[in-house]
Amino acid sequence: ENGRKVTVIFVLGGPGSGKGTQCANIVQNFGFTHLSAGDLLRAEIKSGSENGTMIQSMIKEGKIVPSEVTVKLLQLAMQESGNDKFLIDGFPRNEENRETFESVTGIEPEFVLFFDCPEEEMEKRLLTRNQGREDDNLETIKKRFKVYMESSLPVVAYYSLKDKVRKIDAAKQAEAVFEDVKAIFNSTTE
Ligand code: UP5
Ligand code: MG
Numbered sequence: 001e002n003g004r005k006v007t008v009i010f011v012l013g014g015p016g017s018g019k020g021t022q023c024a025n026i027v028q029n030f031g032f033t034h035l036s037a038g039d040l041l042r043a044e045i046k047s048g049s050e051n052g053t054m055i056q057s058m059i060k061e062g063k064i065v066p067s068e069v070t071v072k073l074l075q076l077a078m079q080e081s082g083n084d085k086f087l088i089d090g091f092p093r094n095e096e097n098r099e100t101f102e103s104v105t106g107i108e109p110e111f112v113l114f115f116d117c118p119e120e121e122m123e124k125r126l127l128t129r130n131q132g133r134e135d136d137n138l139e140t141i142k143k144r145f146k147v148y149m150e151s152s153l154p155v156v157a158y159y160s161l162k163d164k165v166r167k168i169d170a171a172k173q174a175e176a177v178f179e180d181v182k183a184i185f186n187s188t189t190e
Contacts, residue, residue: 006078008107011089012156013115015144016122016129017170018177019089022115025178026087030185033083037091040073041065059135062143064093064151067100075105087113094151098158111188112159113181115170119145 009032011019023034041059045052051069058065070091078086088109092098102108122145126136135144159165166184170177 005084006107007085008109009087010092010109010112010159011087011115012112012152013170014117014119014122014148014152015141016125017115017117018125018174019115021174022113022177022181023087023089026181026185029182030085031083032085032087033078033081034087034089035074035077035081036089037070037074037093038089040077041070044069044073056134060140062135062140062147064097064147067097070097071100071104074101092155093147095154095158098155109159109164111184112156112165113184114156114165114167115177116167117170121171 011023013019020036020039023032023036026032027034038059041055045056045059055065055069074088074091092101123138123141126141127138129136135141156165166188168177168180168184172180
């Protein structure tokens with residue numbers, strides 16, 4: 001928006017597929033700034049902002065927070081980072097998210113890193129994560145899976161048609177997943 005070339009990679013995949021874990025690895029090796037949309041929304045709840053209560057109830061229900069809220073948080077975080085290379089984790093989650101981000105920022109992703117993982121493996125990981133997330137209970141997890149299938153996978157399909165999806169088998173051990181992630185970054189970003 002201010003002229004500099006900004007590189008964005010969307011990191012997508014189901015709840016518990018390992019997006020946050022792998023983004024931390026990528027940051028250490030490739031100089032990106034990691035922006036988790038979910039983390040930004042949870043920070044917004046904690047900050048006591050006027051949107052906090054609305055965001056909290058949507059996350060508890062596994063629903064997708066209105067695009068304008070999330071895009072604003074992402075834009076602000078990008079500006080404040082001082083970096084020009086971003087991993088945007090867990091966003092866009094539906095077509096409206098994608099369209100809003102694109103029209104507001106004018107940014108198209110370099111590619112989409114897509115973590116593919118069976119639901120039973122994701123469920124096992126979420127139920128044993130133990131970090132006090134209000135959405136890590138079986139009832140909410142089922143709702144998150146449904147929203148993911150119905151609203152988020154179409155975004156992956158959209159980018160797939162544009163040949164922008166780099167798909168990773170995310171069911172393997174974290175170290176093995178990162179080997180595959182590294183291969184993609186080494187071949188596509190210089
Ligand atoms: N783990 C990781 N990798 C492993 C591996 N290879 N083998 C075994 N275990 C592995 O990992 C999850 C757990 O699994 C951890 O304990 C980890 O150690 C282990 P993690 O890396 O945290 O997975 P991640 O994909 O990041 O899972 P997360 O739960 O964060 O994904 P979600 O997409 O569900 O959560 P997010 O924070 O993105 O969104 C939460 C909610 O916020 C959404 O449901 C929605 O309500 C809201 N939201 C929006 O409305 N809009 C947005 O744009 C974003 C979020
Ligand atoms: Mg995460």
